[in-house]
Amino acid sequence: MIYKIFWAIRAVIYAPFFGKFGFPSYLGRPIFLMGTRNVFIGKKVRIFPHLRMEVHRKGNIHIEDDVVISQNVHITSAGNLTIGKSSLILANVFITNIDHDYQELNQHIVKQEYLVNETIIGENCYIGMGAAIMAGTKLGKQCIVGANSVVKGAFPDYCVIVGAPAKMVKKYNFETQKWEKVK
Structure with a gap:
């Protein structure tokens, strides 16, 4: 518990840079x-150690209230990337809105253009350990x-x-009030 006090102090020190x-x-x-000037963090966001967060070019990252980001x-991000309120992101997850173009032969991938496509994680989502959320x-x-x-890709509300x-593979059925397999 004492470590969280140090994390809160760190947040106060880092805050002016966000x-x-x-x-x-x-x-x-x-x-x-x-x-970090283009990173916007809401209230009651808990970010655990070993976060790597990068904003390139004119990108931004919006982390809404009550989000938990594990270690x-x-x-x-090089465009718009949003993590909705009350979401939980478990350890070892990768989230991006950037792909690298690879059309030019004999040209190193990192020297080719970024392909940026907005990424949105909705409200109250649960991202399991080791997942990759792509552009x-x-x-x-x-x-x-x-x-x-x-x-x-795009996925509707209340699905697994x-x-x-x-x-x-599953979607919540409000009539039966159960998570049901998708056919």
Whole structure:
């Protein structure tokens, strides 16, 4: 518990370098932060140690209120990237809105253009351990992403997504009030 006091102190020290840093949020020791002026963190956000967060070019990252980001998470943005309120992101997750073009032969990938596509994680989502949320992904409200899933595309509210590539396997049925398999 005492370590959280140090994390809160760290948050106070780092806050002026962010576009917004709501309190009482806290920040475990990051391993790398870049472009924090374009990072907007809401209230009561808990970020555990070993976060790598990068903003490139004119990108931004919006982390809404009451989000929990576990250890060893990598978030990178060159466009709009949003993590909706009350979401939980478990350890070893990668979230991006950037792909690298690879059309030019004999040209190193990192020297080719970024392909940027907005990524949105909806409100109250649960991102399982080791998942990769790829550029252009749009998760609706309260989506559940299984561990080690590779997610790309648009998914509706209240669904369970698993696999590589990820597919919707369940959806909440409000009539029966149960999570039901998708056919």
